[in-house]
Amino acid sequence: MNYQTLNITIAGALATVTLDRPDVRNAFNDTTIAELALAFDELGRDAALRAIVLAANGPAFCAGADLNWMKKMAGYTHAENQADALQLARMLRTIYLCPKPVVAKVQGDCYAGGMGLVAACDIIVAAEEVNFCLSEVKLGLIPATISPYVIKAMGENAARRYFLTAERFSAREALRLGLVHELVEAGALDAKVAEIVKALSSNSPHAVRQAKVLVRDMAGQSVNDALLADTAERIAHIRASEQGREGVASFLEKRKPNWLN
Template identity: 75%
Template sequence: MNWQTLDVKIEDRVATVTLNRPDVRNAFNETTIAEITQAFGELGKDHNLRAIVLAANGPAFCAGADLNWMKKMAGYTHEENRADAAQLAEMLRSIYACPKPVVAKIQGDCYAGGMGLAAVCNISVAAETVHFCLSEVKLGLIPATISPYVIKAMGENAARRYFLTAERFSAQEAHRIGFVHAVTTADALDASTAEIVKALVSNSPHAVRQAKRLVQDVASAPLTEELIADTAVRIADIRSSDEGREGVRSFLEKRKPGWLE
């Protein structure tokens, strides 16, 4: 497909979705939102893929909303704003719910809605020079649509501060509060991301999909009898699955599992 705002490449069972509007710091507009939603919907259905990397071209990862798009929104009715926000919410959900593991490779500054993009990924790696900012309140707005994912990623305590102050903070602070998983030098960012992707690709594709879903379902769930019963069903299901049986057999027989062949 001829993407207008993205570059999508597939190599060795790994897809790389690259935000490709460096002239506007990869800020997103209606087209970007629609293309990201479509890209992750299609890639999620590709049975040959094992992982997806979300990256960006240029000096910034994502500056949030495009200024021209924001000018248009200023004249929207309440109903138009709700419809527009619903599309943004669907874009975020398309990444969060994608059955493939998604790794964010954050090479440059990540602001506002860009933090939403990072937060919906399973794993995020940032260059040490990157800065983050939830800047919405400076514009009289709030980070509402991205909030379920950003709060999950950084925690309520950090959100209490950064949602309200709109302070810019470093990659090291993002790592300290748990928003990103790793911080590396700019020169080592590609290699660090590739190492994580290699680990993902080496594992059972079915188990990785189910493990991703397990985290999402269990993380905020109350510890009830129903939850305990559900986890017992899940492990029984995975043990009796083809890849579950193959994984155990290959381990006992001291050979590589079939999904690595």
Template identity: 75%
Template structure:
């Protein structure tokens, strides 16, 4: 597929999706949204890909919505605005539900909808110079479409502050509130991301996929008989699976599992 707002490359078992509009700080428009949804859908179904890195060119990771796109939206009807928002929501959900683990490589500022992109990923690494901002209320808007992912990533208490104040905050603060997992220097960013990706691709592909589902499904549920049965079924199923049997056998036999060959 030929993309116009991003690029996709695959090296070994790792795919990299790179936003390629540095002249507009990688702000997205309807084309970027459609291409991101397509790229992650295709990579999620690619049996050779074990992990995906979401990256960007230039000084900013993503500045949110493109100004020209915002000008177009200013004239939209309610139904047009709703359809537009649903396209963004679908793209974020495609990243969030991608069966492959996704790592956000945040090399610069991450604002508004860009924070939604980062939050939809499983793991986020940011350079220490990056700034973050949920700026919507300054424009008379709210971060509605990105809120399911951003609130999960930073927690309700931090979201209450930054949704309401639209304050800009540092990578160190993003790490403190749990929005990003690691903060790196410019020189060590690729090393840190690479280390995480290496850990991901060394693990059982089926187990990683099912562990990702587990993290999505379990939080917030009461510890009921039904939940206990659900978790027991999940471990029983994977213990009896080909990769589950191979993983245990390789450990006991002190050899590499087949997925590392």
């Protein structure tokens, strides 16, 4: 497919989805939302892929919503606004639920809805110069559709502050809060992302997929008998799987597992 707002490349088992509207600081509109949803749905179903990187062209990662799109929305009815917002919510869910591990490579400032994009990813690597901002209340809005992912990523207490104040905060603060996993100099960004992708690609594809589901399902759960039974069933199931058996056998036999051949 020919994308209007994205650039998608595939190199071996790695796909890179790049926001490609640098002239508007990669602000997204309805076209970008539709294309991101389609891209991550299709890439998530590609058995040959082991990881996806979400990146951006230009000095900014994503400035949030496109101004022309916001002007258009100003004339929408309540029903039209609700339908429009639901498309954004579904796109974020598609990234969040993508079967492949998704790494966000944040090379520039990331504001408003852009923070939803990175928070929906599994691993976030940012350059030291990056600034973040949840700026919605400055415009009389709230970060509603991105809130499930941002709150999970940075925690309720931090989200309460930055949702309410719309203060800009640094990548170092984002690292402290847990929103960002790795902070590097801009020149080292590509190398760090490549290092993480290499680590992801060396692991069992089936186990990585199931580990991603495991984190999502276990977060916030009470440790009760039902949870114990659930976790025991999960490990029993994966031990008996083809890749589970191969992984243990290759370790004991001191050889590479077949997914690395």
